[in-house]
Amino acid sequence: MLLIVSSEVDVGSNAAPQFVTRIGGRIRELRKQRGWTVQQLAEASTVSRRMLTQIELGQANPSLATVDRVARALDTDFAALALPDGDAAGVETEGTLVWQAPGGSAALLLGATLDPRAELWRWTLAPGERYDAEPDRPGAQEIHHVLAGRLTLALETGPRTLGPGQSAVIASDQQYAYLNDESEPVVFMRVVTGA
Structure with a gap:
């Protein structure tokens, strides 16, 4: 569903x-x-x-x-x-604001599926801000797609930077972070599977 x-x-x-x-x-x-x-x-x-x-x-x-x-x-x-009650029935909502930072950064959980488990997120990182994530379960992955700005993924293998229209798949069972080293906000979609 x-x-x-x-x-x-x-x-x-x-x-x-x-x-x-x-x-x-x-x-x-x-x-x-x-x-x-x-x-x-x-x-x-x-x-x-x-x-x-x-x-x-x-x-x-x-x-x-x-x-x-x-x-x-x-x-x-x-x-x-x-997610709010009602989302399980497929009702359209505005999503759920899950995380925010004083500079204007935010993570919004837009929706999820049950089988297979997947979550759809919309993130905004203000200039100079960072979000440090903790490792997910073994085998978990994330797909990132940048809508605006430049997103840097700090991974154990080294940094990876994505610009508008670019996507990447990463293993999220490692230490990693999202960074915005630019002067404009970065907006990206995030899909989480296997977490």
């Missing part, structure tokens, strides 16, 4: 509060459905009990990788925790 969504979002200076509140509530609900304590989820996800409590209360701004680890421990995926 493919979820079709579109977006244009203006972001502020902090993490998206709706996203933080949504994932916190869903994590708490799934944890309770399993009959787990916060400590049991902490052990299964390798996320601290304190951090999980703050996430559940909507008081923490967890990294994308932290949310992914918790989702896996609960036998679900990042998109199931992050």
Whole structure:
């Protein structure tokens, strides 16, 4: 099932509060459905009990990788925790603002498929900004397609720079980062598979 969504979002200076509140509530609900304590989820996800409590209360701004680890421990995926209700039915939405930085950078989760698992993202990186990602599961990949500006992918094998209209596939089971070393924002699409 493919979820079709579109977006244009203006972001502020902090993490998206709706996203933080949504994932916190869903994590708490799934944890309770399993009959787990916060400590049991902490052990299964390798996320601290304190951090999980703050996430559940909507008081923490967890990294994308932290949310992914918790989702896996609960036998679900990042998109199931992050996307608003209704997206599972293929309803068009504006996407979900998942990450933002004070300089205007933002990551918007546009939609996801269940089988095979894939996520579609639209990213904007302001000039001089960087996003450091944590490695995904072994075999995970990302496809990047630059719409505007120049994106530098900092990979273990060295940097790779893409301009408008260029695409690249990378293994995301490594340390990597997205960088904008230019004076204009970079806007790119990101497809994640196998994460």
